Amino acid sequence: MSTTSRRRFLQQASSAGVACSASLLFGRSLSAHPASEPVRIYVDSKRTIAPIDRNLFGSFLEHLGRAIYEGISDPGSKLSDSNGFRKDVMEEIRQLGVPIVRYPGGNFVSGYNWLDGVGPKQDRPRVLDRAWNSLNSNQFGTNEFLAWCKAVGTEPLMGLNLGTGTPEQAADLVEYCNIPNGTRWSDLRRKHGISEPYKIQRWCLGNEMDGPWQIGHMSAADYGMKAADAARQMRDVDPSLKLVACGSSGPGMPTYLEWDREVLEHCYEYVDGLSLHRYFDNAETTGGDSAKFLALNLSMERQIAETVAVCDLVRGRKRSPKKLWLSFDEWNVWYRERHGDAVNGHGKMAPHLLEEIYNLEDALLVGGLINSLVRNSDRVKLACLAQLVNVIAPIMTNADGLFRQTIYYPYSWGLQFARGAALNLLVESSTYEVPGFEHVPHVDVAGTLNSGDGSVSLFILNRDLSKAHELEINWEDHAPTRVLNASVLTGDDLKASNSFQTPQKVAPQTFAKPAVTGSRTKSEVPARSYTLLQWSM
Numbered sequence: 001m002s003t004t005s006r007r008r009f010l011q012q013a014s015s016a017g018v019a020c021s022a023s024l025l026f027g028r029s030l031s032a033h034p035a036s037e038p039v040r041i042y043v044d045s046k047r048t049i050a051p052i053d054r055n056l057f058g059s060f061l062e063h064l065g066r067a068i069y070e071g072i073s074d075p076g077s078k079l080s081d082s083n084g085f086r087k088d089v090m091e092e093i094r095q096l097g098v099p100i101v102r103y104p105g106g107n108f109v110s111g112y113n114w115l116d117g118v119g120p121k122q123d124r125p126r127v128l129d130r131a132w133n134s135l136n137s138n139q140f141g142t143n144e145f146l147a148w149c150k151a152v153g154t155e156p157l158m159g160l161n162l163g164t165g166t167p168e169q170a171a172d173l174v175e176y177c178n179i180p181n182g183t184r185w186s187d188l189r190r191k192h193g194i195s196e197p198y199k200i201q202r203w204c205l206g207n208e209m210d211g212p213w214q215i216g217h218m219s220a221a222d223y224g225m226k227a228a229d230a231a232r233q234m235r236d237v238d239p240s241l242k243l244v245a246c247g248s249s250g251p252g253m254p255t256y257l258e259w260d261r262e263v264l265e266h267c268y269e270y271v272d273g274l275s276l277h278r279y280f281d282n283a284e285t286t287g288g289d290s291a292k293f294l295a296l297n298l299s300m301e302r303q304i305a306e307t308v309a310v311c312d313l314v315r316g317r318k319r320s321p322k323k324l325w326l327s328f329d330e331w332n333v334w335y336r337e338r339h340g341d342a343v344n345g346h347g348k349m350a351p352h353l354l355e356e357i358y359n360l361e362d363a364l365l366v367g368g369l370i371n372s373l374v375r376n377s378d379r380v381k382l383a384c385l386a387q388l389v390n391v392i393a394p395i396m397t398n399a400d401g402l403f404r405q406t407i408y409y410p411y412s413w414g415l416q417f418a419r420g421a422a423l424n425l426l427v428e429s430s431t432y433e434v435p436g437f438e439h440v441p442h443v444d445v446a447g448t449l450n451s452g453d454g455s456v457s458l459f460i461l462n463r464d465l466s467k468a469h470e471l472e473i474n475w476e477d478h479a480p481t482r483v484l485n486a487s488v489l490t491g492d493d494l495k496a497s498n499s500f501q502t503p504q505k506v507a508p509q510t511f512a513k514p515a516v517t518g519s520r521t522k523s524e525v526p527a528r529s530y531t532l533l534q535w536s537m
C-alpha cells in the first residue's frame with residue numbers, strides 16, 4: 001500500500017495527536033510570566049534527569065531512493081574508495097560522530113530477503129522492491145553495510161523482516177552475523193570472506209507493522225506473537241541481544257496506544273524496547289502557521305509520555321521487574337516530498353525519492369525535537385533522525401559533492417554537545433496561545449551536564465517569530481568559568497534553504513559570548529532562533 005494511504009490514516013486523528021498542554025508537560029503554569037520579563041533559566045548541577053545514552057542521536061539508512069545507491073555506495077564515482085563507498089559522505093558521518101545507524105528499512109525491510117544481499121556480487125539477484133516500487137541490484141547488502149559502519153565508526157541497528165519474513169529467517173540472520181563458526185549460517189558468512197562475527201547487539205523486530213501500507217501488515221495480536229517467537233529464536237542463537245518491538249507508527253493511527261498495549265501483552269518479557277515513529281508537517285497539521293509548527297516538539301513529548309504510560313501499564317499487569325525503554329527510531333520533518341512521484345520509484349534504480357529540501361523553520365523545529373529527546377532521556381534510550389543521506393536527510397549528494405541541509409546543524413549540536421546527563425532545568429518564559437496546545441513557551445530550553453569534561457550546554461529555541469528574548473541564567477550551585485562555544489542558527493527568512501549553489505545560506509553564526517556576573521549570566525536570543533551555549537564549570 002502506498003504512502004498516500006499512510007497519510008490518509010495519519011490525518012484521521014492528527015489533531016488528537018497534536019493537541020497538548022505545555023503547562024501539563026512542564027508540570028507548572030507558565031502563563032503568568034510577562035513578556036517584558038527576561039526568560040529565567042535555573043541550572044542546578046545536582047538536579048539531573050538521567051544519563052544521556054549516546055544512541056539518542058542515531059540515524060537511519062533505508063534502501064530507498066538515493067540513500068544507499070549514490071548516497072553511500074557509488075562504485076563508479078570519482079569520489080568513492082575501493083569499496084565503492086563515497087569518501088566525502090563517510091567523512092561527514094565520521095565528523096558528525098553518528099553513534100548508531102538503523103538499516104535496511106523502513107518499509108523496505110518488510111519485503112527484503114537478506115540472503116539476496118550476501119555472497120558473490122555477480123550472483124545477487126536484481127529484485128523489485130515493492131515498498132517503493134524501485135529496483136534493488138543487491139550490490140549493497142548486510143556485509144557492505146557492516147563494513148561501512150566499521151569504516152565510519154558507527155554501530156548498526158539491524159532491521160528484520162517480520163512482514164514477508166519468518167522468525168526463523170530472523171534467527172538465521174543473527175546466526176550469520178553473530179556466531180563465530182561451525183553452524184550453517186556462520187559458515188556461510190565465513191565462506192563470504194568474513195571470518196570474525198560482527199556481534200551485533202541491537203535489532204528491530206520489523207517495521208511499522210500497525211500500518212496497512214506495510215508489506216505483511218497484521219493485527220496487534222498476530223504481530224505480538226510473531227515478535228515474541230522471533231525474539232525467542234534469536235535469543236536461542238545469541239542471548240545477549242537487545243530487541244525492539246514495533247510500537248505505533250504515530251499518534252494519528254486509529255489503533256494508537258491500543259496497538260502498543262496488545263503487542264506488549266504478547267511479547268513484553270521477550271523485548272527490551274518499544275519503537276515510536278513521528279514525522280512533523282507544516283501543512284495539514286498547522287495550515288502553514290509557523291508559530292504552531294515550532295510548538296510541535298511538545299506533541300512529541302506527549303507521544304513519549306503516552307507510550308511510556310502504556311509500557312508501564314503492561315509492566316504492572318505482568319508484575320514484571322523489567323522497565324522498557326523507548327526507541328524513537330524514526331523522527332524528522334517530512335511533508336513536501338510525500339506524494340506521487342516522490343514516493344514511487346517506477347521500477348528504477350536509485351530514483352529521486354523523498355528528497356525533501358529543508359528550510360530554516362524546519363531546522364528550528366528539529367532543534368526543538370532535540371530538546372524534547374534530551375528532556376525525555378530517562379526513557380528514550382535510542383532515537384534515529386530519519387534519514388541520513390539524500391532521503392529526508394541532513395546530507396544531500398550529487399555526482400560532484402554534497403551539501404549540508406539546514407537540519408544538519410541542530411542535529412550536529414545534539415551529537416557534539418548533548419553529553420553526560422540531561423539537566424532538570426527550571427525555565428520561566430512568557431507564552432503564546434496555539435489552539436490545541438494551550439500555553440506554548442516562547443523559549444524552550446534543554447540542558448546537559450558533562451561531568452567527564454566539566455561542561456554545561458544549553459540548547460535554546462526561541463519560537464517567537466518577531467521578538468528577541470532576554471535570558472537570565474541563574475547558576476544555582478556552580479557558576480561557570482568561561483564560554484567554550486556559542487553559536488546561533490537564525491535568519492530573516494524562515495523559508496530560506498541551502499542548495500548546491502548556495503550551501504551556506506542557512507548556517508550557524510557566532511553568538512556573542514555572554515558574560516557571567518556572580519551567579520548570573522545575561523544574554524539575548526534573537527527571534528526565530530536556535531542557540532547553543534557551552535560553558536566549562
Ligand code: AHR
Nearest residue numbers: 062106107108207208386
Ligand atoms: O522514512 C521513510 C518511511 O517512513 C519509512 O520507510 C517508514 O518506516 C516510514 O513510514
